[in-house]
Amino acid sequence: MAEFQDEKLLLSKKNIKACLSFARKHLDDPQDFWENTLWTDETKTELFGRSVSHDVWRKSNTAFQKKNIIPTVKYGGGSVMVWGCFAASGPGRLAVINGTMNSAVYQKILKENVRPSVCDLKLKRTWVLQQGNDPKHTSKSTSEWLKKNKMKTLEWPSQSPDLNPIEMLWHDLKKVVPARKPSNVAELQQLCKDEWAKIPPQRCNRLIASYGKRLIAVVAAKGVPTSY
Known part of the structure; x- marks a missing residue:
């Protein structure tokens, strides 16, 4: 959960109030509603797992020995922005975002990926799209x-x-992709798609099955960050 700590610290009083209001409003929604929601978001992944911390065990005075140095790439090494979706029945499509993500690009991603994902995941006709x-x-x-x-x-x-x-x-995703050590942006893009598609449906199902508990936790915390 540490990867998301900085984002949580930015919550304003207005954001906290809105989160609490949402949780209270949806506490009694039936499980079927959440199972027919298509959850979406965007995120960035970087080469060599630069956004992930590493621990290196070494003897004293050996910090700069070659075996104890984690390779990095000058000027950032490249990164990939992706849009993804999932439902209780499993992962949906994952799309690579090329260039700046504006309204036109976002609509193109929705057009190409939402309904195919809804079909593949066998959501009911009453499905709902969650977006940021x-x-x-x-x-x-x-x-x-x-x-x-x-x-x-x-x-x-x-x-x-x-x-x-x-x-x-x-x-x-940000744990498993760096572990496969992509050497360039093209490999990073493909590995993101491959690993996203391999997410077990059971993992997705458990996340949605416990969504009611997530809402209860937010209400109990009065809208401030929880362990979720």
């Missing part, structure tokens, strides 16, 4: 696109990592 509160998600053009394409969205509070179970899958 970034301007590209809530812009006028995106709102009109969603309405035109008859995609019902879940009203979502800003800065609410505790409420989105996809955060746990990002955590999984």
Whole structure:
């Protein structure tokens, strides 16, 4: 959970109030509702696991020996932004974001990935799309696109990592991809797709099965960060 600590520390009083309001509002929603929600988000992965901390066991005065140095790449080494989705029945599609993610790019990703994922995951006709509160998600053009394409969205509070179970899958992805040691951005992109597709449906199901407990924890904490 440490990877998300910085994001949680940025929560304002307004964000905390919104998270608490959401949790209270949905406490009594039936489990079937959450099972037919398509959860989505974007995240960044970096070469050589630069966003992940490493521990090196070594003897005194050997810090700069070659075997004790973790390789890095000058000027950052490259990174990949991805959009992903999942439901209780398993992982959906994962798309690589090329260039700046604006409303037009976001709508293209939705067009190419949402309905195929809904079909593959066998969601019911009453399915709901969960998305973040970034301007590209809530812009006028995106709102009109969603309405035109008859995609019902879940009203979502800003800065609410505790409420989105996809955060746990990002955590999984950022552990397994660096372990496979991609050597360039192209490999990093492919490994992200490969490992996302390999997420066990049981892992997804457990995350959604416990969603009610997640809401209870948020209410108990009065909207401040929890262990989720």
